[in-house]
Amino acid sequence: MSWYRDMATDCMVVQGDHVRAIGWLSDKHPFPAGDVPVEFLVRLKEFCRRWGHGVDALGWGMFRGRHRCELCGECVAGGNIGVPADDVLFAAPEMVAHYVETHRYAPPAEFVAAVLSAPLPGTPEYAEAVAAFREIELRKFGEL
Numbered sequence: 001m002s003w004y005r006d007m008a009t010d011c012m013v014v015q016g017d018h019v020r021a022i023g024w025l026s027d028k029h030p031f032p033a034g035d036v037p038v039e040f041l042v043r044l045k046e047f048c049r050r051w052g053h054g055v056d057a058l059g060w061g062m063f064r065g066r067h068r069c070e071l072c073g074e075c076v077a078g079g080n081i082g083v084p085a086d087d088v089l090f091a092a093p094e095m096v097a098h099y100v101e102t103h104r105y106a107p108p109a110e111f112v113a114a115v116l117s118a119p120l121p122g123t124p125e126y127a128e129a130v131a132a133f134r135e136i137e138l139r140k141f142g143e144l
């Protein structure tokens with residue numbers, strides 16, 4: 001999987017001033033580690049479980065191919081999640097939950113707060129929260 005710096009405005013699935021990349025880890029780059037609130041990990045796992053609903057609502061293309069965790073070689077995942085926070089969209093690989101749980105990856109506080117407060121993918125509230133971001137993607141691909 002490609003590496004992107006946390007809070008970068010581009011990553012494999014989405015690019016733009018509104019984008020904040022999170023958790024695109026690699027074994028070639030050090031990353032912050034530490035404790036996170038338990039409720040954050042629980043909710044992050046739920047976001048990852050629902051990633052397919054999220055991709056639909058976000059208007060993201062499907063990215064084929066599954067990736068193996070470079071840090072342990074144990075976990076394989078291929079989805080991506082988007083977490084909205086006002087005019088910013090955090091974009092992370094589905095494997096971000098594994099990074100937090102198994103490798104003690106500590107994402108930026110802004111992302112932790114967003115996961116705790118954003119509606120879950122698959123709900124009308126989520127679709128509403130990401131509607132503006134979806135429009136950006138559809139315009140990019142000439143579908144609007």
Ligand SMILES: [Zn+2]
Pocket residue numbers: 069070071072073074075098102103
């Ligand atoms: Zn791993």
